[in-house]
Amino acid sequence: MRATTIHGPRDIRFGEAKDPVIKRPTQAVVKVTAGCICGSDLWPYRGENPIREGATIGHECVGVVEEVGGEVSVFKPGDFVIVPFCHSDNTCAHCRAGVQSACPQGGMTTSGQSEYAVVNQADGSLVATDGHPDDALLPSLLALSDVMPTGWHAAVAAGVQPGGTVVVVGDGAVGLCGVLAASVMGAERVIAMSRHEPRQQIAREFGATDVVAERGEEGEALVMQMTDGVGADAVLECVGNGPAMSTAFAVARPGATVGFVGVPHGVEPPVSTMFSKNVGLRGGVAPVRRYLPELLELVTSGRIDPGRVFDLTLPLEEVAEGYLAMDERRAVKVMLRP
Amino acid sequence: MRATTIHGPRDIRFGEAKDPVIKRPTQAVVKVTAGCICGSDLWPYRGENPIREGATIGHECVGVVEEVGGEVSVFKPGDFVIVPFCHSDNTCAHCRAGVQSACPQGGMTTSGQSEYAVVNQADGSLVATDGHPDDALLPSLLALSDVMPTGWHAAVAAGVQPGGTVVVVGDGAVGLCGVLAASVMGAERVIAMSRHEPRQQIAREFGATDVVAERGEEGEALVMQMTDGVGADAVLECVGNGPAMSTAFAVARPGATVGFVGVPHGVEPPVSTMFSKNVGLRGGVAPVRRYLPELLELVTSGRIDPGRVFDLTLPLEEVAEGYLAMDERRAVKVMLRP
Known part of the structure; x- marks a missing residue:
């Protein structure tokens, strides 16, 4: 697939990377419809966090389920889903207490600025929309993967x-x-x-x-x-x-x-x-999955429009320009479309 | 009056000090029936907090109202009262929000290990018992001035x-x-x-x-x-x-x-x-006055017996021995009787 990788401070590249593979039966692969850049991505971008050279970057996206592992029962290929940046089984003690971001089975999205993302614990993490949404709703749905929750x-x-x-x-x-x-x-x-x-x-x-x-x-x-x-x-x-x-x-x-x-x-x-x-x-780290049902209802009912924070949309291949625009404060938040 | 004063690390003295005087019309003087030593008194005692040489010490007591200022209307001489260590007008924005310990009109008791203590904002700070209590109830009532709340x-x-x-x-x-x-x-x-x-x-x-x-x-x-x-x-x-x-x-x-x-x-x-x-x-600093009505009810109904923490009672003039006993962990908490 084509993916965004980071190679050093201010060195963001877009190109070929390994195709996503389901390694555990609870995982799913999501084809990214829209991803975006998080303020926290700017920490490694500015060299203020350690960088693993060549690693994929990006943890916010929405998209369509492409493939599911053998133990995924709630979702099937073709479902349009919001991908919380932190994953959770939604059954353990921490998840039941509403702190899904502390789920020991969780992990997080690591290729949200790419063509595909792998989701751990798909059944406990993902939330599907009712059918495929209009493009107009995409920014607000995308905002539900991290920034709004x-x-x-x-x-x-x-x-x-x-x-x-x-x-x-x-x-x-x-x-x-x-x-x-x-x-x-x-x-x-x-x-x-x-x-x-x-x-x-x-x-x-x-x-x-x-x-x-x-x-x-x-x-x-x-x-x-x-x-x-x-x-x-x-x-x-x-x-x-x-x-x-x-x-x-x-x-x-x-x-x-x-x-x-x-x-x-x-x-x-x-x-x-x-x-x-x-x-x-x-x-602390937001338990996105906890808030998703309520926030999705607020978005689909038109009560809130958090997508308003995206003031720049770029084709995914121009991701480096997106980082620059956010770094220079020319943009509040950048949406990326593969 | 006779009072406890601190003169340096591990230098606690009991002797004559200035008589308490009402300086503001909202104040009251309380004749101490029982006072005690707080764990926080051990910080200056051990030289870990600054000491003002010769200052009175002690902030927990119960007793009988001796004299009130001209603007005190709720209490009168003879009332048996619990003296919260931090005083409050109980009418300002912070008090109404239940954070009486942040009352800008407050202040705190500074001579609880003495024969008399001055209370600022008497009407907003003190809580009276229904008549004068039996000696058996004294420890638990005294515990309501600080440690229990x-x-x-x-x-x-x-x-x-x-x-x-x-x-x-x-x-x-x-x-x-x-x-x-x-x-x-x-x-x-x-x-x-x-x-x-x-x-x-x-x-x-x-x-x-x-x-x-x-x-x-x-x-x-x-x-x-x-x-x-x-x-x-x-x-x-x-x-x-x-x-x-x-x-x-x-x-x-x-x-x-x-x-x-x-x-x-x-x-x-x-x-x-x-x-x-x-x-x-x-x-943080406990808003004692906020909890007092509820805790007093729990004490007088026999539901709780926080006075159990006092495992040593001494005559007030032996206060220095009380500090030593708590410092050496021979006592959990020391009650002092003038």
């Missing part, structure tokens, strides 16, 4: 409640989906911390009632002022670095929880502040 | 649920009260990590179904074995140091929350583990 997880972890005030730190695609999640969950006020005008626009479409463009102490002071010195009931930290985490804790009211979903890089939770203010920290 | 807060922060499995790290008085809290909240299994036989005994009386005497990796492996490799639904971290926190995260199942109430000393939350396992951290 991740924003949703931040809101769940932070304990967003109807009527509350929520601050979202980070205006990447995950942060924007966090805004959407908080809004759908009934937050009365959603303050998006975003300094990029096109992203502010999407944030407002997703339900942000306020936008704070300032960063650091200045931005924190503004949020405190907007909340009468009290702080936010829930804070979604959707970046994963130290300054973002620091801002998240600064604007959280006592008793609040910071929901974090950005892979931590150089983050040291301020444990003394957490203790004195009674502000919690909770989150 | 702190253990309770750990359980609330950790999200203890009926039917769940709870691990309590730390067998100090707070940890033991955490066991009691988890048990009252309906946890089916309460695993107390305790290596001191007298404390194990109290833990069992308080509802521990299992005791793990081993520490560190050995203790963690045992808990994982006891929970079929899954881990605990909720973990109460009642120590406040690095090894205890490390054990707490090691035995928490994915999706669980570690409730922490020990003042952090040398603690660095393991953010990567928190992220990959989806284990949260939440807790």
Whole structure:
């Protein structure tokens, strides 16, 4: 098949790779209809994560089941499916507790920016749509493989409640989906911390009632002022670095929880502040499969349109340009079509 | 009045100090019927916290209202009251949200090991009993000024649920009260990590179904074995140091929350583990006033007997011996009678 591989910092290639093979009877091969680039793919791209030279890259996709292993009984070739980036048997203790991202039988998609992807535990991981969707729905369905459930997880972890005030730190695609999640969950006020005008626009479409463009102490002071010195009931930290985490804790009211979903890089939770203010920290790798049924219903009913985060679509072979566009912040999130 | 003062590491003195004076109209002076020594008093005693030479010490007491300021309307001289160690107006945004320990009008008791204590925001802080209690009830009422609500807060922060499995790290008085809290909240299994036989005994009386005497990796492996490799639904971290926190995260199942109430000393939350396992951290200074009505009812109805943690009672003038007994672990918690 043709696949995207990474060979070093800023060295993304598209070309021939090994065809996918079913190695375990619980696996399935999915022919990718659409894939995309994740903010977390930029860590190795920028050389900030270790790189295995020549490895396939990409963990978000939707597509059509091509082949299934002998123990796959729920899905059959031809089914259109959403592929959660983290796989799960959906039967073990962790899955039953709603933490499918901790399933020991899981693993994750490793060739989402390719023509085919292999899914472990297909029966427990995949979710099928009702028939094959229109192209217009593709972006929002694709968003369900990672970015939207991740924003949703931040809101769940932070304990967003109807009527509350929520601050979202980070205006990447995950942060924007966090805004959407908080809004759908009934937050009365959603303050998006975003300094990029096109992203502010999407944030407002997703339900942000306020936008704070300032960063650091200045931005924190503004949020405190907007909340009468009290702080936010829930804070979604959707970046994963130290300054973002620091801002998240600064604007959280006592008793609040910071929901974090950005892979931590150089983050040291301020444990003394957490203790004195009674502000919690909770989150992690999103259990996508847990949220998929509910989110799919929201998408197909037209209630949410998370696909709005894709502001650039490229043919799969131009994937390298997609990385560059995201790295240079010319695009929020790039969809790739084989 | 006669009061306990600290003058340096292991230098606790009892003698004459300034009489308490009402400086603000919302304050009250309470004549101490019983006070006690807190595990956190041992930090300055051991020289691990800064000491202001000659300062009064002690923040837990019950007693009789002696005098009230002009704006105190709920309490009058002669009322028997429980004095939460942290004071609160009980009307501000933080108090209304149940985080009375973050009340900006609050402050805390600073002479609980003395003949008199001054309480800020008396109306919002104090809780009176129905008449003057028998001496037999004193220990349990005294436990409500800090230690029991702190253990309770750990359980609330950790999200203890009926039917769940709870691990309590730390067998100090707070940890033991955490066991009691988890048990009252309906946890089916309460695993107390305790290596001191007298404390194990109290833990069992308080509802521990299992005791793990081993520490560190050995203790963690045992808990994982006891929970079929899954881990605990909720973990109460009642120590406040690095090894205890490390054990707490090691035995928490994915999706669980570690409730922490020990003042952090040398603690660095393991953010990567928190992220990959989806284990949260939440807790802090207990909002005693929030829990007092419920806990007082549990005590007066005989449902709980948190006073059981006091295994040594001394005349107030022997307070220095009380510190020594707790420092040498000859006593779990010391009650002092003026």
